[in-house]
Amino acid sequence: MLAIEADALRRTYTSRTGWLKPRRTETEAVRGVTFEVAPGELFGLLGPNGAGKTTTIKMLNTLLLPTSGTARVFGHDVARDPVAVRRRIGYVFGGDRGLYDRLSALDNLRYFAELYGVEARDQKRRIAELLDLVGLVGREKESVEGYSRGMRQRLHIARGLLHRPDVLFLDEPSIGVDPVAARDLRRTVADLSAAGTTVLLTTHYMAEADELCGRIAVIAGGRICALGTPESLKSRVRGRDVLEIEAYGVDEERLDRVRRLPGVRGASVEDRGTLQVVTVQTGRSSAELHGPVLTALDGVRIGRVTSREPSLEDAYIAIVEEAAGGPDRSATPAEAEEPAV
Template sequence: MIQVKNLTKRYKEVEAVKGISFTVDQGTVFGLLGENGAGKTTTLRMIATMIKPTSGTALIDGKDLIKEPDNIRGKIGILFGGDTGLYDRLTARENIEYFGLLNGMNKSDISKRIDMLSKKLEMEEYIDRRVGKFSKGMKQKVSIARSIVHNPQIMLLDEPTTGLDVTSVRIVHEFILDQKKEGKTILFSSHSMSEVEKLCDIVGIINKGKLVEVSTLDELKHKFKGNNLEDIFVELVGEKSEY
């Protein structure tokens, strides 16, 4: 479970995240929906203990973000968009194995876990090839496997399908839903309305650092008289949205 409590991040005069609060229950997919600069990535980085909040806190599986960051890091799997940060000279398997070792796993358990993830993410054809010449979709799947090789109960995914082709997007979506069935707690950010509608139990709409709505999709549509998610988003954040 994730419990975010008045989380705030300020950079000098700019308040990037403004006292947001929400809860992600175990076995739930929570989607953080917002345009560029809305505060999605900053929020995820604070929850991941990568940057320190200006104020507020979060409880990650009962551990306080401020007081026990070291105890939180082993409980979460983190995937951020953009540069995958993979080691080009290593194979996909070696990249994943390295992160398993960093998380204190033994080689036997790592090997079993890699074989399982390779099958689920359809990487078997290239799992033992160097990643330097991989496509973006191939690298992204390796990055996902690397981020959760230690089988964390909580997954933080920042725009996990950005730039992927249709086939890769489908595989990633199926994997997220499979992890939900296993009882994992999943928080992810997205630009895609259809992605949020397909995957999320709860959606939080963030605009200029403020959480303007948190509810189920059914509750949102009932509240806004049956409008689709895109229309609801525009109504909440204004016509200048890039959507």
């Protein structure tokens, strides 16, 4: 039996605008999403903001009803049998919500253990196990308001595991967490998967997804546009080189010049502190494009220029850009797993 089955899931939001002449508008957040997750699998769901990741997760964990389509967790339909689904899942979201700051970690877990129906005789042992799992032993009697972001996220995971769920939904658990705490969180998540818990992870950190996930689905515009292992997704851009340029003052006009160069498959710019990093994906040796790219960026202060092999992040950007500029259709999982040639 599959841990998670999503079949043609759709979710449409209806809103009313105007006062004298009210008008109803519909926004389709999720448009026919289909995928499956095996028991014990660590599955990644990636996509830009507004792509439909969180809406999809909320339908799978019964917080939202699908407009159409079906979803099942270990055979239980999320719309017809939500109580059975809730008994088998845990939900951990990024951010500071969901904990009581004035209580200690221990008191938070005791409170949620009662809410989750954990037997009184099992609570002490279970809480001790989870505090050890997430590395909070020795700090459990401190008020949560004094916890760092990373400690809070580890406590969130402990809370989500109190009732021993078969499936754990992790919605951007490492958002805003420092690198050391994020590494500890990744280790905790990997340990959970190794112990047999099915994990569905959403994240904006591609290195995190590459390290943890056995398979990844990329969602854009409410549709699954690629699905496969990290290696199969990276194979989509394996024939490319990547040129990274540190710069100051890159505008959209210059970036468009770079995109129009022969041999350029994609170009993006990212702000990193006081500088920008221009990433250029090329369909030939990046050395051949050094000169033309720098010419296209004429008038911009240039720092270090390096070339490297494509990463999962490069594959992700290419997939999302193709989805934004390509035909309006949803790839089936079989189509998505085929590497682009």
